Amino acid sequence: LSxxxxxxxxxxxxxxxIPAISKKPSSLFKRELGRTVNASECVARGCALQCAMLSPIFRVRDYEQAARVKVRVQLNLHGIVTIDSASLIEDRKENMTSEEMISENNHQSSAAKVDTSSSTVIEQDLKMESTKDKKNALESFVYEMRDKMLNTYRNTATESERECIVRNLQETEEWLYEDGDDESENAYIEKLNDIRKLIDPIENRFKG
Known part of the structure; x- marks a missing residue:
């Protein structure tokens, strides 16, 4: 395969x-690498699809898969990227009919259009990662503040303040695992700010 x-x-x-990871394959293949799928989830989604195909319960529509090249890359302790191997996973052109060949050529001619959407996919990917970070930050803050309210701030906050905040933390935790499991980034930020408004006076009192 050339x-x-x-x-x-x-x-x-x-x-x-990681820039070093993408730079080496790009140099090897002498072209810009595609980023048209979600980098974090595409493998998991492929596994889920394969499980559905093997399951006797689910039915999966037939689909065609174009040839893919699997590249094995390693990053050593010194930050040097090396390519161990590159192999063709599947070559379906040998058994393609003339109609399929025409369809494949049409697909190749539209590749430029796909490339123009790569930046949009990258932006969506980054947005998703940022949302996950905000959700994790909120969850961590809930656990941290619950511990502090029961220990560090126990003598600083009044009983009514403790009850109010602990109840709010419990409601936030339940929201995270139910309605808030797949919310927007702003929703997690707002929830975190709401809790901070309750905690800040007690923290200032503790520090003062």
């Missing part, structure tokens, strides 16, 4: 966000 026969290269995996 480089001229490779139509596109898709970079996946959370590690692909």
């Amino acid at each position: 480089l001229d026969q490779i139509h596109s290269v898709e970079l996946v995996g959370s590690g692909s966000r």
Whole structure:
């Protein structure tokens, strides 16, 4: 398989966000790497699809898969990226009919349009990661403040303040695992700010 026969290269995996990881394959294949799928979730989604295909319960529609090249990359302790191997996973062109060949050519001619949407996909990917970070920050803050209210701030806050805050923390935790499991980034930020408004006076009192 020569480089001229490779139509596109898709970079996946959370590690692909590291510039050193993406730079080496890009140099090897002499082209810009594709980022048209969610780098963090595409493998998991593929596994879920494969499980559904093997399950006797679910039915999966037939679909065609184009040839893919699997590249094995390693990053050593010195930050040096090396490519161990590159292999063709599947080559379906050998058994393609003339109609399929025409369809494949049409797909290749539209590759430029796909490339223009790569930046949008990257933005969505970054937005998703940022939302996850805000959700994790809120969850961590809930656990931290609950511990402090029962220990560190126990003698600083009044009984009514403790009850109010602990109840609010409990409600926030339940919200995170129910209605707030898949909320927007702003929703997590607002929840965190609401809790801070209750905690800040007690923290200032404790420090003072």
